[in-house]
Amino acid sequence: MTDDAFESAEDRLIARYFRPLATHRGAFGLADDAAAITPPPGRDLVLKTDGLIAGVHFFPDDPADGVARKALRVNLSDLAAKGARPLGFLLSIALPRDIPEDWIAAFAAGLGEDAEAYECPLLGGDTDATPGPISISIAAFGTLPLGTMVRRSGATAGERVFVSGTIGDAALGLRLRQDAGNASAWGLDAAMSDHLVARYRLPQPRVALSELVRTNASAAMDISDGLAGDLAKLCRASGVSADIDVTRVPLSPAAARALGSDPSLMEAILSGGEDYEILGTLPADWIPDFRAAAERRGITVTDIGRIVEGDGAPSFLDPSGSPLVLARPAYSHF
């Protein structure tokens, strides 16, 4: 029996497609059972896991490279909102037995490009066959100075609430992906429609903001389950409430156009989820410098309202000052 007979198809797939991503020396080229890293002295390790399942978090026919990027990026988004710099990640992937090798090649290529771009190398992983849908789970690790992880719980009354980027694009993009006919109903041209779908398919984690958030924000989290629901979580953790000025919530031109055509889309925009923007709070007089510093990093941040005393859910106030009533404030899997 030759040595090659001992190398399984699984080993060969890993060696061919995933070993090139394991650039951290502690990954041992994926040739050992575990990774070993020496944590940087004076820094805490921030740990996060988030998964994607075909048919739940992405469409089975979405391009594999984008699925891989999204799987990593949803975790990088959390690290950024907590103020952490990426260190590396573990990948656990379950694939149908008849998955085309092309799919795996494209997945690994997309993952590798993002791992390099975000300086977050693959440290190790696990590959399984599944009778179910493609399932990807990533555990991502970041570092930051000891004791400085930005919590949900630090917001105080009088502070301002900020968000990065624009809100609601991904939720509208999902609706377009489900029914392309929405584009004409909402008066969107092809570029606008593409923009929204791209925002659903491929989050833009605000890694470039992480250091600014860490040194400025009193509380922060990433928006994955919708602005309304995630702000409610932040407020609950902080023992406060918030008044949000709905007209200040930043919208992309495409989302603004859609909302203009169908005002009922405000619900989806505020609570649809998958924004992967950063939501945070800071003292009012820090806002101008914070905005300017973020702008220098190529990211717009917008002041959308204020933290107030109280323990009720945040209010989203329309131009008349009346609170909107949201039917389903946050995405839940159950």
Place this chain on the structure above:
Amino acid sequence: MTDDAFESAEDRLIARYFRPLATHRGAFGLADDAAAITPPPGRDLVLKTDGLIAGVHFFPDDPADGVARKALRVNLSDLAAKGARPLGFLLSIALPRDIPEDWIAAFAAGLGEDAEAYECPLLGGDTDATPGPISISIAAFGTLPLGTMVRRSGATAGERVFVSGTIGDAALGLRLRQDAGNASAWGLDAAMSDHLVARYRLPQPRVALSELVRTNASAAMDISDGLAGDLAKLCRASGVSADIDVTRVPLSPAAARALGSDPSLMEAILSGGEDYEILGTLPADWIPDFRAAAERRGITVTDIGRIVEGDGAPSFLDPSGSPLVLARPAYSHF
């Protein structure tokens, strides 16, 4: 709208069943987006991820508490074989939408008992609904003194090969679980049959051996894909081969009885996998002290053969000195 309306069913499940397991202060009671840990100074962090899927790694009707224990233990087994002490873990779990709450309660109870017993608290997690089978992925973390992770690659010619516990039980247990009629065919009584099925259902990670392995073994790994295939991996990584004396491979009384009834079961015993015992190498003259120290920790280790020069697959020699030919030396998912 009351604050409660903002708390989703998912949040309630997590708070009720999983928060009690998050005893590490850096888990923030699962009330934040990520965990933060301060790595112990002077120690490396060892990282491992391994997953279980219903219908692949366990039977859908296996008791939920045992499934949870197995999911954690397969990772603890890797940490132990690498010489690391458990620190904590992240849990990513995908559940069918109609999963009974009882299942979740039992799963969390089993997981919590093991997390406490192995001093490996839950640090964070992710819960998703899936249209597919129950899927559990755990990323486990351990620590050890800087640069001391036991690699696969340290074995040298002349050293002895050892294994902990007994080999082949889980592979036979799986065959009994698939076809209970095997018990009478193999001449097993109920206790023997139960023993083998239990060894399949519930690995016994050799956490108590980790420090001894770290300070003695030149190379080590846990046996998850079968002794033959995993020893081949260790040899390949070390640039050596091995001669194993098949008669020295330690068998439980149940496995010995089954093998006596059906000698062809040797194939399953040597390459069936899921042993979750430790395989390692060390100098021949260290064996007596190593065995005695392991015995004091309640674990038998057995010298099964020697490392030899060469780059071929390990030989499993029968009493006449002839090598066995294994049809399928290691488990592969693809």
